[in-house]
Amino acid sequence: GQQVMQIPQYQHVQEGEDFTTYCNSSTTLSNIQWYKQRPGGHPVFLIQLVKSGEVKKQKRLTFQFGEAKKNSSLHITATQTTDVGTYFCAGRDSSYKLIFGSGTRLLVRP
């Protein structure tokens, strides 16, 4: 079945540094979604990318969808302590199940 791999597993940065997490699928995705889960909380939807090569920005967050629609990335510029949490990508497989990546846990040193 489809697999969605995400790296790195953990990232510990100094406040103000940039952060990037990468997501790779074994198959072509119809779209990809990104979620953030704060410690002790539940995943919260951030964004959805649909088109090949699509780039979307939300303030300090930049999301990209690869040309082949098999990979994606989330980049955070100048991290803040409020960015702490686990970031998940999620892609729909051929039967439209939403499969989540393993997540990247971001820790930010103040």
Place this chain on the structure above:
Amino acid sequence: KAGVTQTPRYLIKTRGQQVTLSCSPISGHRSVSWYQQTPGQGLQFLFEYFSETQRNKGNFPGRFSGRQFSNSRSEMNVSTLELGDSALYLCASSQPGTVRNTGELFFGEGSRLTVL
């Protein structure tokens, strides 16, 4: 607008018992998905229901089952509990308009199950 409500929030069971978890989706949402979250395995897809029909199923044993009612509320049941079933069970609702469910998921707070 009320969010996704899951009950109970916390529960402790012993091996061999069974458990039923409940999920009330956001009003108007007809699709409900269930995920199991554990520290080592991340978010694993259990099943998805739409209009009382199971539309998709993950790779879990038959001990895991679910259903959806006409008011879109959903329940999942785990029978003959094992220690490895200890996890956070998350329910999410969405508002798909077509078979190709591309809607964003709205998650509940989850039901944390501990099996002793």
